Amino acid sequence: MQTIKEYVQSNQERFLEELFALLRFPSISADPKYKEDVVKTADFVAEKLKEAGADRVEVCPTAGNPIVYGEKIIDSSLPTVLVYGHYDVQPADPLELWDTPPFEPTVRDGKIYARGAADDKGQFYMHVKAFEYMMKNDALACNVKFMIEGEEEVGSANLGTFVKANVERLKNDVIVISDTSMISMEQPSLETGLRGLSYVEVEVTGPNRDLHSGVYGGAVANPATILAKLIASLHDENNHIAIPGFYDDVLELTAEEREALNQAPFDIEAYKADLGVGDVWGENGYTTIERTGIRPTLEVNGIWGGYIGEGAKTVLPSKAYAKISMRLVPNQDSHRITNLFKAHFEKIAPAYVKIEVKPHHGGEPVVTPTDSIAYKAAEKALEEAFNKKPIPTRGGGSIPIVALFEKELGVKTVLLGFGLDSDNLHSPNEKYGIENYLKGIETIPSFFKYFAELSK
Amino acid sequence: MQTIKEYVQSNQERFLEELFALLRFPSISADPKYKEDVVKTADFVAEKLKEAGADRVEVCPTAGNPIVYGEKIIDSSLPTVLVYGHYDVQPADPLELWDTPPFEPTVRDGKIYARGAADDKGQFYMHVKAFEYMMKNDALACNVKFMIEGEEEVGSANLGTFVKANVERLKNDVIVISDTSMISMEQPSLETGLRGLSYVEVEVTGPNRDLHSGVYGGAVANPATILAKLIASLHDENNHIAIPGFYDDVLELTAEEREALNQAPFDIEAYKADLGVGDVWGENGYTTIERTGIRPTLEVNGIWGGYIGEGAKTVLPSKAYAKISMRLVPNQDSHRITNLFKAHFEKIAPAYVKIEVKPHHGGEPVVTPTDSIAYKAAEKALEEAFNKKPIPTRGGGSIPIVALFEKELGVKTVLLGFGLDSDNLHSPNEKYGIENYLKGIETIPSFFKYFAELSK
Numbered sequence: 046m047q048t049i050k051e052y053v054q055s056n057q058e059r060f061l062e063e064l065f066a067l068l069r070f071p072s073i074s075a076d077p078k079y080k081e082d083v084v085k086t087a088d089f090v091a092e093k094l095k096e097a098g099a100d101r102v103e104v105c106p107t108a109g110n111p112i113v114y115g116e117k118i119i120d121s122s123l124p125t126v127l128v129y130g131h132y133d134v135q136p137a138d139p140l141e142l143w144d145t146p147p148f149e150p151t152v153r154d155g156k157i158y159a160r161g162a163a164d165d166k167g168q169f170y171m172h173v174k175a176f177e178y179m180m181k182n183d184a185l186a187c188n189v190k191f192m193i194e195g196e197e198e199v200g201s202a203n204l205g206t207f208v209k210a211n212v213e214r215l216k217n218d219v220i221v222i223s224d225t226s227m228i229s230m231e232q233p234s235l236e237t238g239l240r241g242l243s244y245v246e247v248e249v250t251g252p253n254r255d256l257h258s259g260v261y262g263g264a265v266a267n268p269a270t271i272l273a274k275l276i277a278s279l280h281d282e283n284n285h286i287a288i289p290g291f292y293d294d295v296l297e298l299t300a301e302e303r304e305a306l307n308q309a310p311f312d313i314e315a316y317k318a319d320l321g322v323g324d325v326w327g328e329n330g331y332t333t334i335e336r337t338g339i340r341p342t343l344e345v346n347g348i349w350g351g352y353i354g355e356g357a358k359t360v361l362p363s364k365a366y367a368k369i370s371m372r373l374v375p376n377q378d379s380h381r382i383t384n385l386f387k388a389h390f391e392k393i394a395p396a397y398v399k400i401e402v403k404p405h406h407g408g409e410p411v412v413t414p415t416d417s418i419a420y421k422a423a424e425k426a427l428e429e430a431f432n433k434k435p436i437p438t439r440g441g442g443s444i445p446i447v448a449l450f451e452k453e454l455g456v457k458t459v460l461l462g463f464g465l466d467s468d469n470l471h472s473p474n475e476k477y478g479i480e481n482y483l484k485g486i487e488t489i490p491s492f493f494k495y496f497a498e499l500s501k
Numbered sequence: 502m503q504t505i506k507e508y509v510q511s512n513q514e515r516f517l518e519e520l521f522a523l524l525r526f527p528s529i530s531a532d533p534k535y536k537e538d539v540v541k542t543a544d545f546v547a548e549k550l551k552e553a554g555a556d557r558v559e560v561c562p563t564a565g566n567p568i569v570y571g572e573k574i575i576d577s578s579l580p581t582v583l584v585y586g587h588y589d590v591q592p593a594d595p596l597e598l599w600d601t602p603p604f605e606p607t608v609r610d611g612k613i614y615a616r617g618a619a620d621d622k623g624q625f626y627m628h629v630k631a632f633e634y635m636m637k638n639d640a641l642a643c644n645v646k647f648m649i650e651g652e653e654e655v656g657s658a659n660l661g662t663f664v665k666a667n668v669e670r671l672k673n674d675v676i677v678i679s680d681t682s683m684i685s686m687e688q689p690s691l692e693t694g695l696r697g698l699s700y701v702e703v704e705v706t707g708p709n710r711d712l713h714s715g716v717y718g719g720a721v722a723n724p725a726t727i728l729a730k731l732i733a734s735l736h737d738e739n740n741h742i743a744i745p746g747f748y749d750d751v752l753e754l755t756a757e758e759r760e761a762l763n764q765a766p767f768d769i770e771a772y773k774a775d776l777g778v779g780d781v782w783g784e785n786g787y788t789t790i791e792r793t794g795i796r797p798t799l800e801v802n803g804i805w806g807g808y809i810g811e812g813a814k815t816v817l818p819s820k821a822y823a824k825i826s827m828r829l830v831p832n833q834d835s836h837r838i839t840n841l842f843k844a845h846f847e848k849i850a851p852a853y854v855k856i857e858v859k860p861h862h863g864g865e866p867v868v869t870p871t872d873s874i875a876y877k878a879a880e881k882a883l884e885e886a887f888n889k890k891p892i893p894t895r896g897g898g899s900i901p902i903v904a905l906f907e908k909e910l911g912v913k914t915v916l917l918g919f920g921l922d923s924d925n926l927h928s929p930n931e932k933y934g935i936e937n938y939l940k941g942i943e944t945i946p947s948f949f950k951y952f953a954e955l956s957k
Contacts, residue, residue: 074812075810075811075812075813075814076810076811076812077811135814135816136808136810136814138808138810139711142710142711198814199812199813200813226716240715242715242815244813244815246813251778252776252777252778253776253777253778254598254776254925254928254929254930255595255598255927255928255929256776256927256928257898257926257927257928258798258800258802258826258828258927259696259698259828259896259897259898259899260682260793260896260897260898260922260926261776261793261897262793262798262800262826262828262897263783263784263792263793263796263797263798263800263828263897264781264782264783264789264792264793265776265778265781265782265783266778266780266781266782267782267800267801269732269801269803269804269823270732270733270735270736270800270801272729272804273728273729273730273732273733273801273804274729274732274733276725276726276729276730276733277726277729277730277732277733277734278733279726280726320708320709320710320712320717320721321708321709322707322708322709322721322722322853322854323852323853323854323855324722324851324852324853325720325721325722325853326720326721326722326723326851326853327719327720327721328719333720336719336720337716337717337718337719337720340719341719342714342718342719344714344718344719344723344726344815344817345723345725345726345729345806345807345818346714346807346808346813346814346815346816346817346818347725347806347807347808347809347814347816347818348725348728348729348804348805348806348807348809348821349804349805349806349809350801350803350804350805351801351802351803351804351824352592352594352802352803352824353803353804353805353822353824354531354532354592354594355531355532355533356530356531356532356655356861357531357655357656357700357702357802357824357826357861357862358531358591358592358654358802358803358824358927359698359700359800359802359826359899359927360591360802360803360927360928361800361802362801362802362803365804366809367725368807368808368809368813368814370714370718370813370815372714372715372718372719395780395782396779396780397778397779397780397781397782398778398779399779405812405813406813440715440716441715441716441717441718441719441720442713442715442716443715443815466716466717469710470713470716471711471712471713471714471814471815471816472710472711472712472713472816473710473711474710
């Protein structure tokens with residue numbers, strides 16, 4: 046029997062080719078015109094699960110994009126690991142900023158450049174290949190179930206229904222998700238929390254039609270100007286979010302917890318240089334690590350209104366829009382926050398405009414206890430693979446569905462992520478290190494092994 | 502010999518058909534892809550000038566779109582009228598808001614619906630048809646020169662060069678422009694001033710790439726948020742423009758002048774109802790008529806940044822943009838204002854973003870003295886056609902090139918406009934009344950007659 050190291054060594058070319066094939070599908074869930082590609086991607090994933098040795102593989106239809114399920118139950122007395130991932134990806138625009146086409150994976154400096162390379166195709170596929178190894182080498186230490194969905198990037202609207210309807214089939218002892226990042230290949234880390242999300246779209250209507258800015262300018266409220274004033278008022282002079290009640294439920298960390306969090310290696314100058322910014326920005330009284338990990342935030346994800354084409358048009362627009370999302374921390378509730386935002390935005394809007402706030406999707410924050418068996422198993426597996434004990438961190442991202450899993454399935458989640466913050470998730474030139482990909486495949490079987498041992 | 506009334510009566514079908522043919526050209530100067538249509542439009546205008554009886558008709562090439570010139574010199578001892586107009590039009594978007602296609606002229610309730618119907622094809626073409634009448638009926642009371650350009654909607658970048666190079670050819674005693682509006686068909690009016698214009702595009706750059714708003718949100722300045730704060734700060738709580746020095750050169754009107762200006766019939770409730778707004782907005786201490794006529798303004802004509810497509814994308818954008826224009830009043834200088842804006846915008850921008858301010862185009866404000874021969878001739882012509890003395894008004898629009906004409910050619914300008922503020926200039930469903938069109942054709946020969954008489 047081969048060790049996982051040997052197996053990865055002798056199969057890495059194929060592991061890369063298969064991932065490239067997966068990355069070539071433009072499975073963009075936000076844009077309906079890619080629906081067909083999304084379905085093809087699901088079929089591809091199901092095929093690969095079967096080849097790896099999974100049973101009961103099924104492409105489960107939903108009201109939206111299908112969910113791919115597969116499992117291997119070897120012994121009902123062994124613990125069961127549920128692997129969750131998503132095969133859908135973010136839109137690739139702005140396309141002109143990609144150095145190579147987003148759906149033609151290209152390797153440069155040992156990194157795979159493609160939309161979805163790290164988020165999440167490259168990461169969930171590590172589990173498929175690690176599973177293949179364990180099957181081929183009779184090394185499967187736990188039962189395993191796969192649930193790979195196609196709507197994570199648009200809020201997993203139909204996954205909740207699926208989970209509720211399949212509680213028995215999905216029954217497990219721990220959920221493992223590789224859809225986050227670690228500090229570096231030299232310093233492994235484990236995310237112990239995810240932020241929740243509230244995402245809204247606002248529409249500000251001024252006059253009932255676009256107007257000539259010379260004839261009406263200065264006499265009628267311009268919705269773009271009003272929207273700017275409204276957005277400007279959402280952060281106060283300390284960059285606190287100025288929505289009444291917004292922080293009411295925020296779980297404040299103790300001085301010790303904040304101290305520990307700030308132990309993670311972080312070079313502010315390197316951070317600024319990487320982003321090309323003259324200075325960082327954020328809520329006064331908190332470090333950058335705290336601002337992205339343990340504090341809620343409000344960001345404008347998109348804004349538009351009036352004439353945005355070539356040249357000059359002297360128009361006073363009828364409407365202006367913005368997409369705004371808020372990241373939430375433990376104890377905040379996404380529905381309550383969405384309602385607070387809506388009420389506040391409608392309240393501060395002046396009489397001369399009309400406001401519409403449309404909730405997009407949301408999710409609740411989660412925390413993984415560092416004293417749980419699952420966390421300890423992941424910790425040992427990473428230490429073994431990297432020869433260094435991982436640091437617990439708080440990631441800023443959200444996987445809205447995790448809170449629902451934990452609620453419906455009554456288990457905790459381990460965030461076994463192998464990406465890096467510099468992987469350009471959701472940005473042009475998204476990438477994933479070949480080394481990260483292979484190291485992840487190498488780490489997963491040990492996690493299974495230690496989880497089984499510690500569960501005894 | 503036919504009277505102009507009779508001639509319009511017997512030729513109105515043809516007058517409309519010819520205008521419709523002109524309106525069918527999508528001569529959008531702001532968008533390079535319409536270049537060919539723009540050139541075809543110029544050729545069409547030249548053809549019509551020849552048919553009407555003009556000599557030395559020429560489609561004069563420029564660095565941009567061609568300028569159509571034509572003239573009729575009947576007697577060097579007679580005064581010369583220079584007719585200026587533009588055959589280019591504003592972009593038609595948002596297309597989905599048009600009830601009928603912008604370049605398929607359609608008549609509803611006696612109005613011609615098409616992009617350019619009032620601004621300015623329908624209005625300059627009245628002069629071509631009035632000229633045709635005067636030629637056919639030996640009624641031309643002045644020499645006449647036509648200069649119809651194709652870049653008015655994008656700032657007439659090349660007209661200045663043309664005018665400077667053709668001072669002799671363009672020599673005249675008065676410039677007549679029909680590219681403005683009057684109060685109503687029941688209450689004619691004459692615009693005695695035009696506002697100047699300063700048009701800039703601003704680009705705010707935060708991080709050097711689009712970022713994942715979960716990973717970086719709250720820790721890096723969001724250029725959309727910063728742009729919103731910057732725009733919000735451009736008007737103070739009284740809606741005064743908060744750019745230091747902005748009002749320095751503004752010519753304040755006397756109480757009497759403001760009194761006279763506010764005599765013009767204006768129904769604020771009808772105004773609000775027409776625009777569908779709950780309330781008007783503007784600079785405290787001034788009426789709506791004053792806000793659009795004698796006060797400078799600053800408007801956001803377009804704003805964009807981040808993800809503006811379907812669905813949700815959790816991105817923290819690298820860049821955000823806005824197109825901003827300022828309308829200027831007598832004694833303000835567009836270059837000085839553009840520089841003040843640039844300096845101010847760069848000064849208030851925080852260290853964590855980069856700012857670029859690109860000037861688009863500008864123009865200086867102008868005033869037509871009500872005691873000039875030209876104004877009096879226009880006044881008499883309108884009174885004769887409408888059986889009512891026109892009221893002098895201050896239009897809010899800008900025809901940037903007028904100040905340059907006056908400077909280079911040493912003459913004043915008469916704004917003989919027959920449009921209405923409700924014509925949806927620069928908006929979907931732009932229209933021009935058939936009655937306005939025919940009434941304009943009927944009025945122009947009298948203007949020529951009275952101008953010749955008063956010039957004696």
